[in-house]
Amino acid sequence: MSNTSPLKHSDSLSYYQQQNNEVALFESAWNNQLPVLLKGPTGCGKTRFVQHMAEKLGRKLYTVACHEDLTASDLIGRHLIGDGETYWQDGPLTRAVREGAICYLDEVVEARKDSIVVMHPLTDDRRILPIDRTGELLHAPPEFMLVVSYNPGYQNLLKGMKPSTKQRFMSMSFDYPDKDMEAQIVAKEAGVDLELAKLLARLASHIRQLKDHDLEESASTRLLIYAATLIKSGIPVSEACRAAIAEPLSDDIEVVEALMQVMNAQLGDD
Numbered sequence: 001m002s003n004t005s006p007l008k009h010s011d012s013l014s015y016y017q018q019q020n021n022e023v024a025l026f027e028s029a030w031n032n033q034l035p036v037l038l039k040g041p042t043g044c045g046k047t048r049f050v051q052h053m054a055e056k057l058g059r060k061l062y063t064v065a066c067h068e069d070l071t072a073s074d075l076i077g078r079h080l081i082g083d084g085e086t087y088w089q090d091g092p093l094t095r096a097v098r099e100g101a102i103c104y105l106d107e108v109v110e111a112r113k114d115s116i117v118v119m120h121p122l123t124d125d126r127r128i129l130p131i132d133r134t135g136e137l138l139h140a141p142p143e144f145m146l147v148v149s150y151n152p153g154y155q156n157l158l159k160g161m162k163p164s165t166k167q168r169f170m171s172m173s174f175d176y177p178d179k180d181m182e183a184q185i186v187a188k189e190a191g192v193d194l195e196l197a198k199l200l201a202r203l204a205s206h207i208r209q210l211k212d213h214d215l216e217e218s219a220s221t222r223l224l225i226y227a228a229t230l231i232k233s234g235i236p237v238s239e240a241c242r243a244a245i246a247e248p249l250s251d252d253i254e255v256v257e258a259l260m261q262v263m264n265a266q267l268g269d270d
């Protein structure tokens with residue numbers, strides 16, 4: 001069965017630079033009512049992609065940043081007290097199901113087990129959301145879609161996602177784009193010229209190649225955009241790179257200095 005919402009023209013959408021064939025894959029998943037899992041490092045464009053796709057498909061987007069205290073009630077809803085009475089308030093997942101929207105759970109491995117279990121009947125062919133507290137059983141309309149993401153970086157290796165959960169989703173891997181594409185993104189997002197964006201993309205590619213470093217994560221596209229934004233507003237390049245790239249990547253002074261050496265060597269070559 002195919003969904004029938006009007007698709008929006010690409011000029012009016014949030015900017016998203018496609019890396020592979022993810023737009024067509026996502027559209028196909030939506031048309032076929034398949035839930036989607038996005039994997040990839042921080043700041044590589046997962047959230048922007050979902051925003052872009054929700055706009056393209058003409059669906060409202062509910063985004064939840066998952067954390068270790070997130071409970072099933074935070075997703076489904078709860079009874080509240082007001083004017084001396086209790087009333088039911090839908091959570092974002094329930095709202096998305098009722099409205100045929102897209103629900104995006106960012107960093108889903110952070111969520112508590114009970115909130116992950118809630119997703120199970122929604123992510124197989126039943127597509128139902130039982131709300132125990134109100135006795136309702138919601139059937140998701142064809143337009144509803146569940147999208148989750150996680151960062152398989154080393155702090156999540158142990159936590160991971162259980163195979164029984166993972167295998168309910170169609171999955172796509174994201175990574176930082178190649179230098180040329182990343183430069184285009186940085187230029188567009190920060191409003192800087194392409195030459196500066198190319199320089200920053202080169203710096204990032206050097207940092208990403210460093211082996212045996214003590215970094216949990218490497219320089220993200222998001223950090224390059226921050227650096228470009230600082231430079232655009234008059235901060236010297238090396239200082240901007242320290243504040244927006246080296247410092248956010250490590251709390252260890254020696255590591256920060258080592259990163260600065262790598263970047264300054266590149267800046268000196270330019």
Ligand SMILES: Nc1ncnc2c1ncn2[C@@H]1O[C@H](COP(=O)(O)OP(=O)(O)OP(=O)(O)O)[C@@H](O)[C@H]1O
Binds near residue numbers: 040041042047225
């Ligand atoms: N392919 C892309 N097209 C357009 N903008 C991009 C792209 N990749 C990254 N960006 C830019 O980088 C920023 C960070 O990306 P985004 O917030 O989507 O990352 P993320 O993968 O969701 O990160 P996190 O896992 O930390 O939530 C975006 O706000 C956007 O400016």
